[in-house]
Amino acid sequence: MTKVTRAFKLFRKYIVYKLKSRHRKGFGIHSPFLFALVNKNFREECSVAVKNGALAYKKALKNQISPISRSNFGAGSLLDTSNKPTLPAAINRTIGMPRKYGELLWKLSKQYGAKGTLELGTGLGSSTYYLAAGTPEVMLVTIEGHKDYAEVAQRILKQIGVNNVEFRTGSFTEELNKLKNEKAIFGMFFIDGDHTYTPTLNYFERCLDIATADAVIIIDDIHWSDEMNRAWETIKNHPRCAVSIDLFRFGVVFTNQKFQNQHYTVRY
Numbered sequence: 001m002t003k004v005t006r007a008f009k010l011f012r013k014y015i016v017y018k019l020k021s022r023h024r025k026g027f028g029i030h031s032p033f034l035f036a037l038v039n040k041n042f043r044e045e046c047s048v049a050v051k052n053g054a055l056a057y058k059k060a061l062k063n064q065i066s067p068i069s070r071s072n073f074g075a076g077s078l079l080d081t082s083n084k085p086t087l088p089a090a091i092n093r094t095i096g097m098p099r100k101y102g103e104l105l106w107k108l109s110k111q112y113g114a115k116g117t118l119e120l121g122t123g124l125g126s127s128t129y130y131l132a133a134g135t136p137e138v139m140l141v142t143i144e145g146h147k148d149y150a151e152v153a154q155r156i157l158k159q160i161g162v163n164n165v166e167f168r169t170g171s172f173t174e175e176l177n178k179l180k181n182e183k184a185i186f187g188m189f190f191i192d193g194d195h196t197y198t199p200t201l202n203y204f205e206r207c208l209d210i211a212t213a214d215a216v217i218i219i220d221d222i223h224w225s226d227e228m229n230r231a232w233e234t235i236k237n238h239p240r241c242a243v244s245i246d247l248f249r250f251g252v253v254f255t256n257q258k259f260q261n262q263h264y265t266v267r268y
Contacts, residue, residue: 006225013223017248021267031262034243038266041111046103050133054099056160057129064088064156068148071095071123088152092124101249102130104268105190105218108252109134112216115187118179119143120172120203121220123192125153131190132162141184143168143175145193172199176206187212192220197227201234208240214256222251236263 022028029035067085097105105127109117113135122128122144132140142165144150150169157165168175172193189207193199200219207217222232232251236244243254246265 010223013229014248017223017246017265018267021246021248021265029264031243031259033259034245034262034264037111041107042104042266042268044107046106050103050106050130053133053160053162054102054129057126057156058089060156060159061092061124061152062089064152068152069146071146071149088124092126095123097123097127097130102126104247104250105130106134108216108218109188112188113138113140115212116185117141117188117190118184118186118207118210119190119192120176120207121145121190121192122150122153122167124149125157127190127192127220128153128165129157129160129162132157132165136164139164139166141166141168141179141186143170143172145169145171172203173206176203176210180206180209184210185212186210187215189215189217190220191217195221195224195228197231197234200228200231204231204235204238208255211255214254214258217253217255219251219253221249222246223248 029038067087069085070083070091109131116138117131117140119128119131119140119142122142128142147169150167154167191203193203204217219232222228235241235253240255241253242257242259242261244263245252247268
């Protein structure tokens with residue numbers, strides 16, 4: 001599939017989402033906790049300190065003058081298949097987390113990250129920054145399969161004063177197995193890895209193995225491709241998925257079985 005075709009299909013999906021999405025201010029959502037999440041938390045203004053930290057991150061990234069190789073995984077690899085070493089800032093323009101959604105990660109981390117957060121797919125650290133900023137008193141564990149990306153992310157986040165991140169480098173499957181053997185438990189997850197059907201479902205299942213009963217699992221790029229669409233539909237119908245929210249870019253799953261089973265498409 002060419003870049004133009006992929007972009008057109010994604011745009012068409014976005015138009016459908018805009019037509020179908022509702023509840024921007026929470027109205028029509030009967031669940032009190034979900035109404036509060038959409039009406040209050042989603043609309044919360046990001047703090048000045050977090051915005052300034054994001055600017056410091058971008059500035060530090062621009063100062064990285066040594067080209068690195070590109071990863072073969074994730075949505076960014078579908079946009080640019082070149083293996084030519086590239087400056088980190090240029091790579092981040094493709095794979096980095098947009099501010100709008102980064103700030104949403106910060107809000108979700110503030111609300112649900114107190115029991116520990118696991119990120120699958122550090123990239124160059126843009127999403128890691130927002131997740132860590134949401135719960136600065138809690139250690140965030142992040143896994144990245146590409147050594148060059150992990151090294152840059154670790155160096156930059158340390159440089160701007162983010163100290164509550166444990167970096168792990170290796171395959172998601174191997175590191176998830178290690179965490180399970182270590183009896184690690186997390187209350188929040190952000191999955192941003194291989195954007196294909198089977199691996200996405202595999203990561204979701206493995207995260208459930210180390211999740212609290214009331215965990216929140218966020219999947220990135222749920223409409224990026226037909227395979228990701230299929231993965232999202234399968235996850236929505238998983239027995240552990242009590243409530244799901246489609247925000248077009250993110251799919252958010254709540255595993256608390258006390259909640260009434262509901263699926264929402266929310267305009268964000």
